[in-house]
Amino acid sequence: MKPEEEELIIKGQILKDLENELLTGDFFLSQIKKELYIFENRYNEIVGLQYSKLERLKSDLRSIIDTYAEKKTPIISFSPGKYSPEKMQEHYEEDIVPSSAPNGSQSLAAKNLFRQVAKAIHPDLSNDENDRVIREELMKRANIAFLNNDIDRLLQIMNEWENIPEQIRGNDPGSSLIRTIRKIAQIKERIQKIDEEKMSIVRSDIYRFYQKDLKMRNNGGDLLQAISVEVNKNIEEILRGIQTLIEQ
Incomplete structure (x- = not known):
């Protein structure tokens, strides 16, 4: 063995x-x-x-x-x-929306990072239905993070994507x-x-x-x-x- x-x-x-x-x-x-x-x-x-x-x-x-x-x-x-x-x-619901309110003005860093995340996880790049479901959920969270100018959350989503088992x-x-x-x-x-x-x-x-x-x-x-x-x-x-x- x-x-x-x-x-x-x-x-x-x-x-x-x-x-x-x-x-x-x-x-x-x-x-x-x-x-x-x-x-x-x-x-x-x-x-x-x-x-x-x-x-x-x-x-x-x-x-x-x-x-x-x-x-x-x-x-x-x-x-x-x-x-x-x-x-x-x-209330005991898990909060997926950042505490900072959307200000309608995303920083250049957030825009660039969002583009990188979108290129990696976009649902159109899926290989099968299970992969698409995972990508759609991550993309949804990425959109929320971008609207809230939340760079930390975008980095977290990218890290999560890079380490999911289905990537292998x-x-x-x-x-x-x-x-x-x-x-x-x-x-x-x-x-x-x-x-x-x-x-x-x-x-x-x-x-x-x-x-x-x-x-x-x-x-x-x-x-x-x-x-x-x-x-x-x-x-x-x-x-x-x-x-x-x-x-x-």
């Missing part, structure tokens, strides 16, 4: 193990997102609508107070605190080994991104909030219901305040 054939067997096993790790990580990440999606819907159903009602009542109360400003009536105030709807606005043709052991090594690098990068996304979610306010609610429900309680009760108390308090002002 040739050395490259032996190395191909070793790398093939490494690739298989990494593919299993990627599958597990991807599944775990999708489960976290699913659980948080369900939790956010539950939050909106139990608490979110109440907060909306509370804000409307507070607005009504302020209007009444302004109308009867000459009367010395205490102002009722309520602060929703850390469980307000604003704290629930968390042939079925000999040497070609197969290079493809396998590139696939290993791709999967390692994907695993790292999944790990980073998981950590970002786990450290977020909404995830900690979700964990508190989950812990309470496992112990027979319900955090969202408890918050709902408190919000209702504040709604009733403001309603009494409004009624008092109206009757004066």
Whole structure:
């Protein structure tokens, strides 16, 4: 057996193990997102609508107070605190658009680099359907990067293209080994991104909030219901305040 054939067997096993790790990580990440999606819907159903009602009542109360400003009536105030709807606005989608806004004026460096990228990855140069799909996706990302004058992203796309496994043709052991090594690098990068996304979610306010609610429900309680009760108390308090002002 040739050395490259032996190395191909070793790398093939490494690739298989990494593919299993990627599958597990991807599944775990999708489960976290699913659980948080369900939790956010539950939050909106139990608490979110109440907060909306509370804000409307507070607005009504302020209007009444302004109308009867000459009367010395205490102002009722309520602060929703850390469980307000604003704290629930968390997003976990991967951002493919650079943070810098398009300015409509691309630099000469960006134009030259974009031409190089386009010459290398243009879909019209594809050899088969699979190759075309890969090229079209990269070309789409390159167009976005160019519009945003993002040279770093263009360089990243070019580097990604130069290192994709499909670039290597042939079925000999040497070609197969290079493809396998590139696939290993791709999967390692994907695993790292999944790990980073998981950590970002786990450290977020909404995830900690979700964990508190989950812990309470496992112990027979319900955090969202408890918050709902408190919000209702504040709604009733403001309603009494409004009624008092109206009757004066």
